[in-house]
Amino acid sequence: MAVPLIFNTIEQTALSSWLRESTSVFGFYFILLFHTIGMSLVVGASAVVDLRILGVAPALPLKPLKRLFTIMWVGLAINVTSGLFLLTAYPTKALTNPDFYIKMTFIGLAVFTMRKLSIQVFGDKSLDEMAMIARGKTMAAWSLVFWVGAVSAGRLLSETSKYVLYGHLWGS
Numbered sequence: 001m002a003v004p005l006i007f008n009t010i011e012q013t014a015l016s017s018w019l020r021e022s023t024s025v026f027g028f029y030f031i032l033l034f035h036t037i038g039m040s041l042v043v044g045a046s047a048v049v050d051l052r053i054l055g056v057a058p059a060l061p062l063k064p065l066k067r068l069f070t071i072m073w074v075g076l077a078i079n080v081t082s083g084l085f086l087l088t089a090y091p092t093k094a095l096t097n098p099d100f101y102i103k104m105t106f107i108g109l110a111v112f113t114m115r116k117l118s119i120q121v122f123g124d125k126s127l128d129e130m131a132m133i134a135r136g137k138t139m140a141a142w143s144l145v146f147w148v149g150a151v152s153a154g155r156l157l158s159e160t161s162k163y164v165l166y167g168h169l170w171g172s
């Protein structure tokens with residue numbers, strides 16, 4: 001596989017080397033911790049809304065859950081920021097791994113569905129709870145599928161990567 005030279009250029013930068021090699025607590029694993037916190041906010045809040053629409057905890061009023069969308073966007077912002085730092089640390093490792101593109105596809109589909117739910121279900125004030133559930137059911141089910149896909153593909157990234165750094169091959 002021809003690995004683009006730009007990956008090597010990024011890996012040679014002070015920031016990339018620091019993220020990979022620093023013994024500081026604020027290095028790579030601190031970023032990964034933030035990545036996990038961001039994920040728990042966006043995926044956790046989405047799951048609460050999706051499961052409520054799909055009939056779990058029917059006694060829980062649905063309309064006030066609209067506030068959870070703010071938590072989802074904050075979680076996503078944390079994961080895009082921390083994700084870009086993780087990518088800067090190991091661009092070859094992530095960008096030569098097909099699993100990374102599978103993960104980004106799931107994230108794109110999940111965010112698209114999250115936006116549709118917030119506009120078409122929670123954004124339409126004329127809908128009562130029954131109508132919100134009827135309109136949101138399919139979107140809620142797909143949202144769960146896409147987030148489970150994103151988290152699974154994310155978790156498998158470090159297990160499925162073939163290169164660690166530019167020119168290095170795992171275990172050869």
Ligand code: HEM
Nearest residue numbers: 039042079080083084086087094107150151154155157158
């Ligand atoms: C909300 C969306 C996201 C979710 C749910 C998610 C989920 C995950 C998970 C579960 C891991 C594995 C963590 C571990 O090994 O402990 C991971 C790692 C990673 N994520 Fe994300 N992620 C998201 C967004 C992003 C974005 C936007 C990027 C890039 C721009 C990104 C880049 C990475 C990278 C490079 C790693 C690998 C870290 C390593 O080398 O071990 N992620 N992500």
